[in-house]
Amino acid sequence: MTVFTTAGPPSLDDPGLAGHYLRLIGDGDEYGAVGIVTDLLDQGTRPQRIMLELIAATQARVGELWAANEWSIAREHAATAISERALAAVAARTATRPTRGRITVACVDGEWHALPVRILAEMLRLDGWRTDYLGANVPGPHLVTHLHQTGPDAVALSCMITTRLPRAHAAITACRSVGIPVIAGGRGFGADGRYAHRLGADAWAATAADAVTRLARDWPPPFSDPGDATFLGDDEYTHVVRHRADLLRTALSRLSGAYPGAAAYDQRRRDATAEDMGHIIDFLAAALYVGDPSVFTDFITWTRDVLTARGVPPIALETGLGLIRDQLRDYPRAAAMLAVPRVGSAT
Structure with missing residues (x-):
């Protein structure tokens, strides 16, 4: 089945593909959107490219359309749900045996933007991590309970909105207090990750691809005393x-x-x-x-x-x-x- 309307199979190098996918999710066409990603997989496209260059990049465009008042919040939510289904379709077609270790991936308490962190979880799984994806809005005490139950090698925390930084700080401190290093990501930590470091995270990654590389090549980081973290708030x-x-x-x-x-x-x-x-x-x-x-x-x-x-x-x-x-x-x-x-x- 080929759902892309131009001649030949779909390709991420075709400049028209992203616009076509955007139109599909904007029109609520889950069948067509999932068809594109499965066709790309059939053509041998690496799943990481589909996640980042098509699904994640289009989601950023969806946010821009909402901000410009061209899309309603309902249309944005519907499009996001379809991209989540497309991501699930990619994940269902890609099985990788864990070889690296175990990692917990979660959004901080009060953070509901789950699609970016779900993409990270799937990319880490493809890179050989045993991944526990906890999803959106994970309260700090429940996160710590999970860490005690599973004993992961690392925690990846996502914060997309700066107002969640105090809760992110609490989560980072709690993780490090039980000896588990934290890699932070998401624009809520600042474009250069300045707030991640200020809040005590062991590392920061600008993108999901950066996080995968950092965890594969330079992990675990030197562990410092959690008590040395700067007190914030006055x-x-x-x-x-x-x-x-x-x-x-x-x-x-x-x-x-x-x-x-x-x-x-x-x-x-x-x-x-x-x-x-x-x-x-x-x-x-x-x-x-x-x-x-x-x-x-x-x-x-x-x-x-x-x-x-x-x-x-x-x-x-x-x-x-x-x-x-x-x-x-x-x-x-x-x-x-x-x-x-x-x-x-x-x-």
Whole structure:
């Protein structure tokens, strides 16, 4: 069966294949998407290439389409589910006997982006690891229980969203306290892995392929005392986290007075506004935790672009920042971060 519509068998070197696969998952065509990956396997394409160059690369494009408001969240979720099925089809066709050791692969507590870490798990399995894939949103205590039960040689932790860094820190510390080294991955740790090292991870990998190479060639790393890890979080971070609900409730109660357009919001837009302002507080807390304002300012820049694509004027975001800043005037680092983005002047 050949599902690709151009002449000849499908090839990852064909520039049209990625677009064709994107259209299939965007249209909910699971049969066609799975057909492409099985045809590629039949043609002798290495499964690692299919995972990285087709499935992972297309998933990144799906995220871009959602951010640009070209795809709905429902369409994005449906497409992701089909790519998970395509990945499962690749995995079902590739059996590899474990030869290296045992590794636990998981998303940190509160992290729901499971497809990237599932791809990593399958690539490690193909490289000879006995892989325990725990999936999304693994609470730290349950992760540690699993480690005691299985005794792996390593843990691979994924964090895609920076707001999960405090929980990632707790998980890394817990793993290392029982003598198991951690390799971290995911954009939540920073483009260069700076937060992974700051949180005590033994190694960081920018991509799944990098992780496979590091674990095969340079593992285990020299083990340091887990007690030497830098303490993170201070009174400002603690205040923001403990008073998150109050900060959000007060900001929302004052929104209509500060931004008259909010008075006309229906329930859907009020809920979306509450969610957005909650994210602002969470990213502020994460920036305070790791001591890096760019965690917050980069998020605000991204949020401004997303809201603009959805027709929300920049002044709405700036007003929300001001309402939170007004409540944190006694906390200089938090107030300074909230004062940095001048979204109104960016348009």
